[in-house]
Amino acid sequence: MKIIVIGAGAWGTALAISAARNTRNRHDVTLWARNAEAASTMNAERVNARYLPDCSFPAGLTVSSAPLRDLTRLGEGVRAVGLVIIATPMAALRSILQLVADLECPVAWLCKGFEAPVAEGMGLLGHEVQHAVAPRLLAGVLSGPSFAQEVATGMPTALVAASAHESVRRALVDAFHSADLRVYANDDVVGVEVGGAVKNVLAIATGLCDGLNLGLNARAALITRGLAEITRLGMALGAKAETFMGLSGLGDLVLTATGDLSRNRKVGLALAQGKTLDQAVAELGHVAEGVYSARTVWQRAASLGVAMPITQGVVDLLDGKLQAHQAVMALMGRGPAAEVY
Numbered sequence: 001m002k003i004i005v006i007g008a009g010a011w012g013t014a015l016a017i018s019a020a021r022n023t024r025n026r027h028d029v030t031l032w033a034r035n036a037e038a039a040s041t042m043n044a045e046r047v048n049a050r051y052l053p054d055c056s057f058p059a060g061l062t063v064s065s066a067p068l069r070d071l072t073r074l075g076e077g078v079r080a081v082g083l084v085i086i087a088t089p090m091a092a093l094r095s096i097l098q099l100v101a102d103l104e105c106p107v108a109w110l111c112k113g114f115e116a117p118v119a120e121g122m123g124l125l126g127h128e129v130q131h132a133v134a135p136r137l138l139a140g141v142l143s144g145p146s147f148a149q150e151v152a153t154g155m156p157t158a159l160v161a162a163s164a165h166e167s168v169r170r171a172l173v174d175a176f177h178s179a180d181l182r183v184y185a186n187d188d189v190v191g192v193e194v195g196g197a198v199k200n201v202l203a204i205a206t207g208l209c210d211g212l213n214l215g216l217n218a219r220a221a222l223i224t225r226g227l228a229e230i231t232r233l234g235m236a237l238g239a240k241a242e243t244f245m246g247l248s249g250l251g252d253l254v255l256t257a258t259g260d261l262s263r264n265r266k267v268g269l270a271l272a273q274g275k276t277l278d279q280a281v282a283e284l285g286h287v288a289e290g291v292y293s294a295r296t297v298w299q300r301a302a303s304l305g306v307a308m309p310i311t312q313g314v315v316d317l318l319d320g321k322l323q324a325h326q327a328v329m330a331l332m333g334r335g336p337a338a339e340v341y
């Protein structure tokens with residue numbers, strides 16, 4: 001299959017490497033970088049030195065920086081292109097979807113977040129953005145617990161490919177299912193997207209909790225009640241409850257909340273050390289989607305009458321309305337409640 005991966009950050013590069021290395025199905029992979037100099041350096045050095053310095057490129061992976069408008073031209077040869085992957089941060093999803101809106105091959109994104117609100121509206125999930133700007137696309141999303149570094153080095157990983165279209169789920173499985181990467185199919189796009197977006201906010205909370213040395217009990221409580229928040233919001237948006245017991249729910253929440261490779265968790269740890277949000281984000285050098293999605297998650301929950309007290313605490317902290325210890329007191333100071341989802 002010919003696969004085009006748009007966005008040469010950590011995750012796009014890792015999946016491009018993984019697909020090009022796949023011995024179950026042979027692929028011809030183009031990794032698209034917007035910076036021409038970076039693309040030519042990567043091609044020459046056969047490594048993405050900025051984002052994945054220890055993972056050399058296999059044969060079958062080429063880096064391109066052809067002008068973005070050429071993507072539509074690639075679309076004319078649609079029979080040759082089997083799958084397009086959008087591997088940018090959520091903030092760029094809309095503009096890339098507009099460019100690929102006429103493609104006939106499956107298009108899937110990897111972004112985990114809500115788009116920042118436009119004007120007076122509320123921020124959207126990826127599939128909502130796609131419905132607005134590229135409604136005819138055969139679209140899907142690839143998600144699940146997966147640190148880029150581990151996938152790039154071939155460590156065992158399981159992902160979920162979600163789409164309403166069977167052909168998109170199959171293309172994603174054909175592209176990425178391999179000896180070290182299992183790809184499960186799921187038709188609950190809403191659930192998979194909510195799980196991937198909200199776990200980032202909760203990983204900021206657990207990073208903060210661990211940075212403040214609040215203990216393992218507190219971390220387990222945050223993860224469990226965080227999963228309840230994800231499930232409540234997801235179901236209010238039309239997801240299936242069982243999706244949240246799966247890879248993009250429980251799986252990704254546990255990974256991101258506890259794994260020190262998580263950028264969102266690192267933001268929480270940095271805030272616990274007394275750093276400002278700007279300092280924490282600047283030190284990362286990568287996107288931490290929870291920082292940009294937290295307010296929208298809370299707004300959407302509020303508009304649906306869904307209680308999300310942990311998310312609310314993270315928002316108040318990011319907005320500078322509460323100090324870390326005040327956010328903890330606000331959570332622990334609430335009255336008794338039944339254990340419901």
Ligand SMILES: NC(=O)C1=CN([C@@H]2O[C@H](COP(=O)(O)OP(=O)(O)OC[C@H]3O[C@@H](n4cnc5c(N)ncnc54)[C@H](O)[C@@H]3O)[C@@H](O)[C@H]2O)C=CC1
Pocket residue numbers: 006007008009010011012033034051087088089090092095110111112113146147148149285286287289
């Ligand atoms: N890194 C990881 O382990 C995983 C990341 N993700 C998600 O994947 C998305 C991307 O994350 P990373 O690759 O880790 O981010 P990153 O911060 O490592 O890289 C982002 C890349 O996107 C590029 N980019 C930004 N705007 C662009 C545009 N308009 N056109 C083309 N390229 C653009 C940047 O130049 C950069 O190369 C995020 O939504 C993240 O939550 C999902 C699973 C795992």
Ligand SMILES: O=C(CO)COP(=O)(O)O
Pocket residue numbers: 112144145146147200203252255256261262263264265287288289
């Ligand atoms: O989505 C991820 C793991 O599944 C990566 O999480 P971070 O963006 O917090 O690093």
